[in-house]
Amino acid sequence: MKNTRQERQADTRKAILQTALGLVAEKGLDKLSLREIARRVGYSPAGLYEYFDSKEDILWTLAKEGDSRLRRAALNIRPELPSTERLIQACLAYVDFSVHNAEYFIIINSLTTHRASLEEPASSESSYSVFLKIIEAAIDEGEIISRDNFCAEEITYSLWALIHGMGMLRLTQLRNFNADFESINRKAIETFIIGLK
Amino acid sequence: MKNTRQERQADTRKAILQTALGLVAEKGLDKLSLREIARRVGYSPAGLYEYFDSKEDILWTLAKEGDSRLRRAALNIRPELPSTERLIQACLAYVDFSVHNAEYFIIINSLTTHRASLEEPASSESSYSVFLKIIEAAIDEGEIISRDNFCAEEITYSLWALIHGMGMLRLTQLRNFNADFESINRKAIETFIIGLK
DNA sequence: TATAATACCGAACACTGTTCGGAGAAAATC
DNA sequence: GATTTTCTCCGAACAGTGTTCGGTATTATA
Numbered sequence: 001m002k003n004t005r006q007e008r009q010a011d012t013r014k015a016i017l018q019t020a021l022g023l024v025a026e027k028g029l030d031k032l033s034l035r036e037i038a039r040r041v042g043y044s045p046a047g048l049y050e051y052f053d054s055k056e057d058i059l060w061t062l063a064k065e066g067d068s069r070l071r072r073a074a075l076n077i078r079p080e081l082p083s084t085e086r087l088i089q090a091c092l093a094y095v096d097f098s099v100h101n102a103e104y105f106i107i108i109n110s111l112t113t114h115r116a117s118l119e120e121p122a123s124s125e126s127s128y129s130v131f132l133k134i135i136e137a138a139i140d141e142g143e144i145i146s147r148d149n150f151c152a153e154e155i156t157y158s159l160w161a162l163i164h165g166m167g168m169l170r171l172t173q174l175r176n177f178n179a180d181f182e183s184i185n186r187k188a189i190e191t192f193i194i195g196l197k
Numbered sequence: 198m199k200n201t202r203q204e205r206q207a208d209t210r211k212a213i214l215q216t217a218l219g220l221v222a223e224k225g226l227d228k229l230s231l232r233e234i235a236r237r238v239g240y241s242p243a244g245l246y247e248y249f250d251s252k253e254d255i256l257w258t259l260a261k262e263g264d265s266r267l268r269r270a271a272l273n274i275r276p277e278l279p280s281t282e283r284l285i286q287a288c289l290a291y292v293d294f295s296v297h298n299a300e301y302f303i304i305i306n307s308l309t310t311h312r313a314s315l316e317e318p319a320s321s322e323s324s325y326s327v328f329l330k331i332i333e334a335a336i337d338e339g340e341i342i343s344r345d346n347f348c349a350e351e352i353t354y355s356l357w358a359l360i361h362g363m364g365m366l367r368l369t370q371l372r373n374f375n376a377d378f379e380s381i382n383r384k385a386i387e388t389f390i391i392g393l394k
Numbered sequence: 395t396a397t398a399a400t401a402c403c404g405a406a407c408a409c410t411g412t413t414c415g416g417a418g419a420a421a422a423t424c
Numbered sequence: 425g426a427t428t429t430t431c432t433c434c435g436a437a438c439a440g441t442g443t444t445c446g447g448t449a450t451t452a453t454a
Contacts, residue, residue, distance in 0.1 A: 009431095045411080047433050150384045165360070169357065202400075205401095242443085246443075252441095
């Protein structure tokens with residue numbers, strides 16, 4: 001064999017994760033079956049247990065990956081922009097990722113419903129800490145005022161709830177609803193920020 | 198037998214629903230088993246099919262019930278209050294119900310993830326229409342101004358996203374997080390409304 | 395009282411996630 | 425290069441799932 005054992009192990013893990021993610025996108029999370037993953041990846045069901053401890057382990061790995069990508073999406077904003085505009089664009093990027101990578105978003109939320117929060121501090125505070133930093137910058141620059149003891153952390157939580165709800169509603173209750181969500185979402189975020197001045 | 202057939206049918210249906218709801222609260226939605234419901238209600242698994250077409254039918258019925266109660270929670274606000282305060286309290290009631298009746302909230306959102314929206318117009322637009330009416334009243338009274346083509350429907354959607362996200366985050370990512378959420382949520386909603394003036 | 399409709403169950407079917415023991419292949423040791 | 429150890433992978437089985445079907449009591453209707 002050409003590749004080393006570790007490389008092949010890593011490749012197989014990736015293949016399993018990729019297949020699982022595709023199946024979630026295709027058939028929905030509740031129809032995701034370990035046996036179907038095995039079938040598509042060319043293994044027996046038992047064979048997968050050489051690479052993951054359980055089905056939940058697979059989903060957990062995907063959740064961490066998705067969380068990391070969600071974070072990067074919010075982080076990848078042009079830094080030369082004024083901090084409020086940076087905040088708005090980070091929010092919009094968060095919602096955009098949630099909607100266009102619904103598989104990840106659904107997996108993340110299905111797991112955290114029945115467990116604690118994501119372990120690693122970096123991943124855990126993930127998106128949250130990204131927004132917190134931008135908001136703190138905006139406060140420093142005087143573009144936002146934290147009146148009424150509405151501190152940076154609380155503002156961050158509130159904005160997080162807003163954009164999280166936007167993504168969630170879009171994928172659930174408003175799934176078949178057509179509207180110019182991007183424009184509406186921008187107005188909503190702007191409105192909230194105006195209330196902070 | 199004392200009761201008529203219809204009465205007994207209705208009673209059994211209620212018992213099944215109640216048992217299912219309790220099991221969701223106790224063990225989580227993904228651990229909900231039709232056989233366990235049957236065990237607790239004193240029936241064989243097959244027997245339940247005399248009362249519901251499927252397990253999903255049970256959950257669907259619960260989702261409609263929960264949606265209706267959620268709506269009533271938001272509706273049950275003292276009408277003599279100024280419309281903005283009514284709006285704030287309706288929002289807080291929505292979040293409060295979501296958090297304290299997590300079973301319902303989880304069922305509603307798990308179903309609408311994989312289906313269309315709730316059928317009946319009354320239930321479907323449910324909470325949405327409640328908030329829409331209050332917001333329209335607030336606009337009429339001049340307490341809120343819809344600038345920038347940010348119309349009543351869009352404002353309603355935005356507020357809905359905000360409070361929906363609050364409930365969702367609380368039950369998932371922030372499950373083990375302690376804070377005075379009621380006070381923070383109020384400040385967040387107020388901030389948004391201030392942005393509408 | 396005879397007949398029709400309902401309520402309920404046991405058994406079976408096709409699934410599910412997971413475990414275990416044992417093969418065969420690859421790597422490490424000698 | 426031969427031998428031992430480690431790693432892969434699978435078949436079979438277990439306990440669990442939702443659902444269907446045929447049959448049997450029980451209840452309501454005629």
